[in-house]
Amino acid sequence: MNKIFFFIGILCPVFLINCGNDEDPEADLSDNDDRIIQDFIEANGLDATRDTSGVYIIPIVENPSGELPSQTGNDILSIYYRLKVLDSANVETVQPNSGPPVRLKTGVNAVVPVGLDRVIGIMRIGETYRFIIPSELAYGDLSFSELIPENAIMDLEVSLIEAQDEADILTNDLSAINNYIVDNNLNDLDTNPTDSVILLPEGVFFKNISSGDDTRLTSGTSIDIEYVGSFLDNETFDQTLPNESFNYQFGTGQVIDGLDIGISQMGLGANALIIIPSQLAYAESVRVIPDFLRDELAERDIIPTYAVRIGPYRPLVFEVTLQR
Amino acid sequence: MLKFKVFFAFCTSLLCLSLHVKGQIKEDDSDPLENIYRSPIRKILNKFSINFGSGLGYTNYKHDLEGLLYYQDDENQLVVDPDNELLSSDQLIGSSNWFSNPMLSDTLFNGDIFDVPFSPISNPVNNPLLSGETLLLNADSVGLRFSQTSSSIPLFLSVHYNYQQFRIGIGFQLTFNSIKNFTPNTVENRIRDYQPPFTSYTSSRFFGTVGYRFYDWWNYSFAAEIQLGSINNGKQFNEAFIDQGLFANIGLSIEKHFSEYLRLIVKPSFDFKSYNLNLPESGTTIQHNYPAYFLQIGFSLNIPEIPRSPIPADHIQLKHVITHPVTGVRMEVRGQPLWKWQNPKVGQNHRKLWRNKRKNRKKLDPY
Numbered sequence: 243m244n245k246i247f248f249f250i251g252i253l254c255p256v257f258l259i260n261c262g263n264d265e266d267p268e269a270d271l272s273d274n275d276d277r278i279i280q281d282f283i284e285a286n287g288l289d290a291t292r293d294t295s296g297v298y299i300i301p302i303v304e305n306p307s308g309e310l311p312s313q314t315g316n317d318i319l320s321i322y323y324r325l326k327v328l329d330s331a332n333v334e335t336v337q338p339n340s341g342p343p344v345r346l347k348t349g350v351n352a353v354v355p356v357g358l359d360r361v362i363g364i365m366r367i368g369e370t371y372r373f374i375i376p377s378e379l380a381y382g383d384l385s386f387s388e389l390i391p392e393n394a395i396m397d398l399e400v401s402l403i404e405a406q407d408e409a410d411i412l413t414n415d416l417s418a419i420n421n422y423i424v425d426n427n428l429n430d431l432d433t434n435p436t437d438s439v440i441l442l443p444e445g446v447f448f449k450n451i452s453s454g455d456d457t458r459l460t461s462g463t464s465i466d467i468e469y470v471g472s473f474l475d476n477e478t479f480d481q482t483l484p485n486e487s488f489n490y491q492f493g494t495g496q497v498i499d500g501l502d503i504g505i506s507q508m509g510l511g512a513n514a515l516i517i518i519p520s521q522l523a524y525a526e527s528v529r530v531i532p533d534f535l536r537d538e539l540a541e542r543d544i545i546p547t548y549a550v551r552i553g554p555y556r557p558l559v560f561e562v563t564l565q566r
Numbered sequence: 567m568l569k570f571k572v573f574f575a576f577c578t579s580l581l582c583l584s585l586h587v588k589g590q591i592k593e594d595d596s597d598p599l600e601n602i603y604r605s606p607i608r609k610i611l612n613k614f615s616i617n618f619g620s621g622l623g624y625t626n627y628k629h630d631l632e633g634l635l636y637y638q639d640d641e642n643q644l645v646v647d648p649d650n651e652l653l654s655s656d657q658l659i660g661s662s663n664w665f666s667n668p669m670l671s672d673t674l675f676n677g678d679i680f681d682v683p684f685s686p687i688s689n690p691v692n693n694p695l696l697s698g699e700t701l702l703l704n705a706d707s708v709g710l711r712f713s714q715t716s717s718s719i720p721l722f723l724s725v726h727y728n729y730q731q732f733r734i735g736i737g738f739q740l741t742f743n744s745i746k747n748f749t750p751n752t753v754e755n756r757i758r759d760y761q762p763p764f765t766s767y768t769s770s771r772f773f774g775t776v777g778y779r780f781y782d783w784w785n786y787s788f789a790a791e792i793q794l795g796s797i798n799n800g801k802q803f804n805e806a807f808i809d810q811g812l813f814a815n816i817g818l819s820i821e822k823h824f825s826e827y828l829r830l831i832v833k834p835s836f837d838f839k840s841y842n843l844n845l846p847e848s849g850t851t852i853q854h855n856y857p858a859y860f861l862q863i864g865f866s867l868n869i870p871e872i873p874r875s876p877i878p879a880d881h882i883q884l885k886h887v888i889t890h891p892v893t894g895v896r897m898e899v900r901g902q903p904l905w906k907w908q909n910p911k912v913g914q915n916h917r918k919l920w921r922n923k924r925k926n927r928k929k930l931d932p933y
Contacts, residue, residue, distance in 0.1 A: 350688065546680035
């Protein structure tokens with residue numbers, strides 16, 4: 243009997259040690275990714291450093307005298323980029339020859355891939371860096387057609403062109419909106435009745451098309467509106483269906499600030515045009531790199547639905563009818 | 567010598583007197599079995615058994631959400647009529663508390679609250695709010711049912727008339743029920759448990775009962791009883807929306823006879839009952855079934871047809887006739903208490919006998 247206990251006593255620790263070694267599949271994956279990246283770096287003789295977040299950083303063009311936005315607090319960055327799957331095909335490229343740089347805001351968890359948000363703070367204006375992002379900081383197990391496989395490690399080369407703050411963005415928005423007003427003759431009351439465009443003190447542009455009654459809306463009132471939403475280039479991003487209206491509680495923060503501000507000027511039955519600078523609309527929204535992944539990410543509840551329709555820093559135009 | 571004579575004379579006269587008296591009794595009295603008073607009220611009452619007691623029950627509540635939609639968000643759990651005209655727009659209205667007191671909800675928004683033109687959220691990437699718990703599903707396609715089992719304590723009182731082996735009577739039962747959360751039969755769609763608005767309620771029921779005693783064994787008898795009656799579940803159930811049906815109960819009454827008048831009852835039984843709940847402003851009805859298992863324990867007693875002897879010194883064991891010390895009425899009385907058999911055999915019932923002591927009860931020869 244005693245011998246049996248003795249053997250059990252010896253064997254138990256052996257079993258317990260094995261119990262402690264439960265496999266963690268995620269840890270496995272990130273270790274695996276790390277190894278693959280290191281192999282790639284060695285094979286290509288790259289000068290890479292590993293950031294604490296797990297992203298590998300390879301400087302391409304350095305500019306030691308350039309502004310460091312993470313210090314100056316200008317956290318709205320404009321970048322060009324080239325995105326590839328590691329050691330594989332190109333996914334998306336935005337370069338000077340294809341148009342303007344894309345804007346994103348760092349540090350507020352409004353960027354996909356998350357890995358980029360972690361490391362972009364090291365860049366100065368005028369620099370180009372190459373980031374190798376492990377899958378858990380990129381798209382995880384999401385795969386997209388043949389371009390992006392599951393658990394893909396991404397190779398993203400970024401050039402930082404400009405850094406701005408909220409005030410700069412507002413200036414840009416105001417000038418773009420003014421161009422829109424001029425280009426569309428919104429102040430020509432013969433072609434575009436009834437009143438000209440006014441700038442409300444809160445910062446929203448309001449043009450009365452047809453007046454309603456004298457009702458002044460109070461916070462908490464349930465109202466029905468029909469609207470057509472478009473960008474400054476007249477591309478529609480959303481509208482209410484015919485014979486249907488959108489119902490919400492006015493003045494309670496349910497909708498974007500700019501819309502409530504504009505509707506506060508309207509009586510029941512009125513029809514008006516409300517032009518909203520990006521800060522009072524969706525501001526930084528979400529920057530998704532590559533852009534075509536937006537639908538897929540929204541479906542998986544990774545980004546909100548509004549980010550699919552509206553990208554970062556886009557002023558919006560709403561034509562609204564307030565129903566009786 | 568004189569003393570002897572006096573004594574002799576006295577005895578003789580006593581004897582003559584007694585004979586005379588005896589002769590008188592013999593002459594005047596009729597049959598000793600007549601003129602014995604027995605209370606007619608007691609005689610009638612003796613035919614009825616009074617049952618009372620308590621017990622434990624388990625009730626299984628279940629209902630099907632057939633033909634309805636189920637809506638759930640952070641604050642609400644509703645059943646929605648699929649003919650609801652708001653469903654085509656991103657709105658709906660439904661009924662909460664479809665268990666006891668259905669109420670129409672406010673008009674709720676059923677669309678995507680992260681779509682244009684709703685406000686943006688901070689930290690949008692991988693924000694846990696995005697995988698929110700709002701869901702609207704067709705209960706038929708999922709086959710959604712909610713159910714739970716919880717316990718109750720009944721208190722019953724019934725009176726029945728015994729005729730040979732049949733018994734027929736009426737009764738009343740008060741049941742203290744507890745209620746737990748209802749669990750859905752599927753958790754696939756992240757359906758929450760449904761929490762009723764109260765944790766306990768008291769129901770009362772009146773019933774008629776019919777039974778048949780089909781087997782006797784030593785001091786035990788077995789009877790099958792059926793109860794049928796109406797049930798009221800209390801204030802917490804809104805009568806305006808509920809059609810309460812009758813309930814039916816079938817049970818096996820196992821009785822141990824302590825005496826002709828007292829029995830211990832152990833009665834397992836099964837209860838069938840259900841009610842229909844009508845949803846407000848909708849043609850739909852939800853049927854709630856709540857069958858129950860009860861184990862009831864109690865006593866059954868008959869009022870004895872004759873009382874105990876009123877004379878304190880009267881230790882006669884059998885039924886006998888006495889003359890009441892106060893009223894002078896000749897009446898029959900019994901010698902044993904309610905819980906002992908009347909007219910015991912010699913030595914059968916004496917509490918001081920060795921064989922009746924607890925420690926000796928299993929010994930063949932306790933002496």
